[in-house]
Amino acid sequence: SQQGEEDPQALSIQEGENATMNCSYKTSINNLQWYRQNSGRGLVHLILIRSNEREKHSGRLRVTLDTSKKSSSLLITASRAADTASYFCATPITQGGSEKLVFGKGTKLTVNP
Amino acid sequence: DGGITQSPKYLFRKEGQNVTLSCEQNLNHDAMYWYRQDPGQGLRLIYYSQIVNDFQKGDIAEGYSVSREKKESFPLTVTSAQKNPTAFYLCASSFGQPYSNQPQHFGDGTRLSIL
Numbered sequence: 001s002q003q004g005e006e007d008p009q010a011l012s013i014q015e016g017e018n019a020t021m022n023c024s025y026k027t028s029i030n031n032l033q034w035y036r037q038n039s040g041r042g043l044v045h046l047i048l049i050r051s052n053e054r055e056k057h058s059g060r061l062r063v064t065l066d067t068s069k070k071s072s073s074l075l076i077t078a079s080r081a082a083d084t085a086s087y088f089c090a091t092p093i094t095q096g097g098s099e100k101l102v103f104g105k106g107t108k109l110t111v112n113p
Numbered sequence: 114d115g116g117i118t119q120s121p122k123y124l125f126r127k128e129g130q131n132v133t134l135s136c137e138q139n140l141n142h143d144a145m146y147w148y149r150q151d152p153g154q155g156l157r158l159i160y161y162s163q164i165v166n167d168f169q170k171g172d173i174a175e176g177y178s179v180s181r182e183k184k185e186s187f188p189l190t191v192t193s194a195q196k197n198p199t200a201f202y203l204c205a206s207s208f209g210q211p212y213s214n215q216p217q218h219f220g221d222g223t224r225l226s227i228l
Contacts, residue, residue, distance in 0.1 A: 031214050040224075042117075042219030042221045043156075044219070048216055100161065101217065103155040104155050105155040
C-alpha cells in the first residue's frame with residue numbers, strides 16, 4: 001500500500017447521516033492531515049492532527065489517530081449535500097533529506113439530498 | 114484576501130510545444146509546490162521550492178521545469194519531452210518549517226489537454 005491510503009474509495013449516504021472515512025499509513029509520522037476537494041477545484045485543508053493527539057474536532061468534523069495501528073479516521077456528522085467532495089489524507093515523509101507530504105488517492109463522498 | 118492564483122484555468126498544448134502554467138501567492142509563504150492529479154488518483158509531486166532561487170525535483174519531474182525568481186511566483190513549464198501531459202495541475206504553498214508539519218494552501222488548478 002501507499003504511505004497514505006484511504007478507505008473506502010467511494011461512499012454514498014443520505015443527508016443527515018454520518019460519514020466515516022479511514023486512512024492507513026506505513027511509516028511513523030509526526031502529524032497527519034485531512035483535505036477536501038470539490039469537483040474541479042483545489043484542495044482545502046481541514047484538520048492537522050499531531051502524533052501525540054488521539055482526537056481532534058472542528059465543527060462537524062472529528063478526526064482520530066491511532067499510531068499503534070498506523071491509521072486515522074475522519075468522521076463527518078449530520079452530513080449535508082454540500083459535503084459532497086473527495087477527501088484525502090496526507091502524511092509526511094522524509095526522502096533524500098527533504099520533507100514532503102504524500103497524499104492518498106482519496107475517498108469520494110456523495111451526500112444525497 | 115490572501116490566496117493562490119493559478120492561470121489559465123484551461124490550457125491546450127500542441128505537439129512539440131512548451132507551455133507555462135502560472136502560480137502566484139500573496140500569503141508570504143516560503144514553500145511552494147506543483148502537483149499533478151490524474152482522474153481518480155491522488156496528487157503526485159512534480160517540483161517544490163523552499164526558498165527563492167532554489168527548487169527540488171519531486172517524484173515525477175521528468176518533462177517539467179520550474180523557476181523561483183520571486184517569493185510570490187513559481188511557474189511550471191510543461192515541455193515537449195512530457196509525452197503524456199493531460200492532467201489537472203495544482204499549485205500549493207505553505208509557511209515555515211518544518212514543511213511537512215504545515216497545512217498546504219492550494220490554487221484552483223489548471224486543466225491541461227493535448228490538441
